[in-house]
Amino acid sequence: MAKVFGAVTIDADMCKGCNLCVVACPTDVLALQPQEVNDRGYHYAFPEKPDACIGCAACATVCPDACIEVYRVVDKNI
Amino acid sequence: MTREEIIRPENKVYGRPELLMPVHTHYCPGCSHGVVHKIIAELLQEMNVADKAVGVAPVGCAVFAYNYIDIDWIEAAHGRAPAVATAASRLNPDALVFTYQGDGDLSAIGTAETIHAANRGENIVIIFINNAIYGMTGGQMAPTTLLGMKTATTPYGRRADLNGYPLAISPILASLDGTCYVTRQAVHTPAAVRKAKAAIKKAFQNAMAKRGTSVVEIVATCNSGWKLTPAQSNDWMVENMFPKYPLGDLKNVEPQQ
Numbered sequence: 001m002a003k004v005f006g007a008v009t010i011d012a013d014m015c016k017g018c019n020l021c022v023v024a025c026p027t028d029v030l031a032l033q034p035q036e037v038n039d040r041g042y043h044y045a046f047p048e049k050p051d052a053c054i055g056c057a058a059c060a061t062v063c064p065d066a067c068i069e070v071y072r073v074v075d076k077n078i
Numbered sequence: 079m080t081r082e083e084i085i086r087p088e089n090k091v092y093g094r095p096e097l098l099m100p101v102h103t104h105y106c107p108g109c110s111h112g113v114v115h116k117i118i119a120e121l122l123q124e125m126n127v128a129d130k131a132v133g134v135a136p137v138g139c140a141v142f143a144y145n146y147i148d149i150d151w152i153e154a155a156h157g158r159a160p161a162v163a164t165a166a167s168r169l170n171p172d173a174l175v176f177t178y179q180g181d182g183d184l185s186a187i188g189t190a191e192t193i194h195a196a197n198r199g200e201n202i203v204i205i206f207i208n209n210a211i212y213g214m215t216g217g218q219m220a221p222t223t224l225l226g227m228k229t230a231t232t233p234y235g236r237r238a239d240l241n242g243y244p245l246a247i248s249p250i251l252a253s254l255d256g257t258c259y260v261t262r263q264a265v266h267t268p269a270a271v272r273k274a275k276a277a278i279k280k281a282f283q284n285a286m287a288k289r290g291t292s293v294v295e296i297v298a299t300c301n302s303g304w305k306l307t308p309a310q311s312n313d314w315m316v317e318n319m320f321p322k323y324p325l326g327d328l329k330n331v332e333p334q335q
């Protein structure tokens with residue numbers, strides 16, 4: 001059995017806190033910052049539960065501001 | 079496996095397309111325009127046609143599209159993008175010419191230009207963002223506004239007796255001999271985004287092969303105009319927009335062998 005490891009980076013400065021990535025993620029990795037805002041006043045998205053990420057890119061695909069990068073590793077030895 | 083081990087260039091599967099300018103867009107958070115810009119930028123890059131592409135920007139929220147995708151653009155007067163695209167395509171037969179228009183631009187003030195360009199079968203692509211409202215000017219009724227839908231100019235909901243009926247323009251364009259491909263798509267889920275991207279790719283290929291006019295309608299949201307959150311807007315769109323504007327191909331003329 002192979003195991004998939006994923007990770008995302010989010011450009012906090014570009015993010016507008018629209019929440020669409022949060023809704024799109026099938027494994028509930030993402031959340032909006034509850035307190036912190038970026039320079040333009042948005043509660044930007046961040047990986048709250050990064051270990052659950054499977055690198056499916058659902059979040060990045062629906063992001064209107066193209067601020068998410070997705071990385072994926074398939075480990076065949078697990 | 080640690081985050082540092084995963085986040086390495088060789089493991090990257092998705093990122094910001096290079097053709098998207100590194101700037102903040104003026105679009106509201108969650109606006110469909112951003113997603114469509116992104117897939118256009120991805121496609122022009124993947125199809126290796128960025129230096130042949132000429133976009134024609136509308137009047138409407140997408141008026142600054144030329145600041146966001148790094149290709150040649152022309153800014154047209156309100157509704158006139160298909161006429162401007164006609165000239166650009168006829169004078170530069172090797173160019174990939176596309177318009178990018180909202181429903182207020184394309185199906186209200188620009189109805190004549192749209193229909194006649196499609197009827198002439200100009201070798202252009204029309205990308206039509208239908209959010210059923212005039213977003214830029216503050217959410218007034220558009221011809222596409224649904225019956226009962228509240229807007230700034232129909233505060234009690236659109237009434238057929240007073241305001242007429244919602245105008246579905248894509249079926250009209252599909253009935254014209256000049257169009258080779260007319261399709262309706264959306265960008266509210268990852269699967270929908272991938273299908274919309276495939277549709278725009280086919281439209282671009284048609285224009286390059288001079289098969290006539292291709293129209294890709296994107297049923298879209300305007301969460302500011304609709305006064306909903308972006309996620310609520312997607313749900314509202316599925317429930318209310320899709321019955322009137324169902325997704326799928328309306329016309330697809332396969333090329334002659």
Ligand SMILES: Cc1ncc(C[n+]2csc(CCOP(=O)(O)OP(=O)(O)O)c2C)c(N)n1
Pocket residue numbers: 137138139140156179180181182183184187207209211212213214215220300
């Ligand atoms: C000749 C002319 N008439 C009217 C306007 C005002 N105006 C600006 S944008 C717009 C409609 C935009 O709606 P739409 O095309 O649906 O695009 P959206 O903003 O929703 O993306 C109107 C009527 C104008 N700029 N020029």
Ligand code: SF4
Pocket residue numbers: 006007008024025026027028029030052053054055056057058059060070
């Ligand atoms: S890549 Fe997939 S699993 Fe990972 S955060 Fe994005 S949507 Fe969630």
Ligand code: SF4
Pocket residue numbers: 010014015016017018019020021022044045059062063064065066067068108
């Ligand atoms: S979809 Fe993009 S802009 Fe919206 S909250 Fe997520 S990262 Fe930010």
Ligand code: SF4
Pocket residue numbers: 104105106108109110111139209213214299300301302303
């Ligand atoms: S007003 Fe509507 S169409 Fe215009 S940027 Fe905002 S959400 Fe998008």
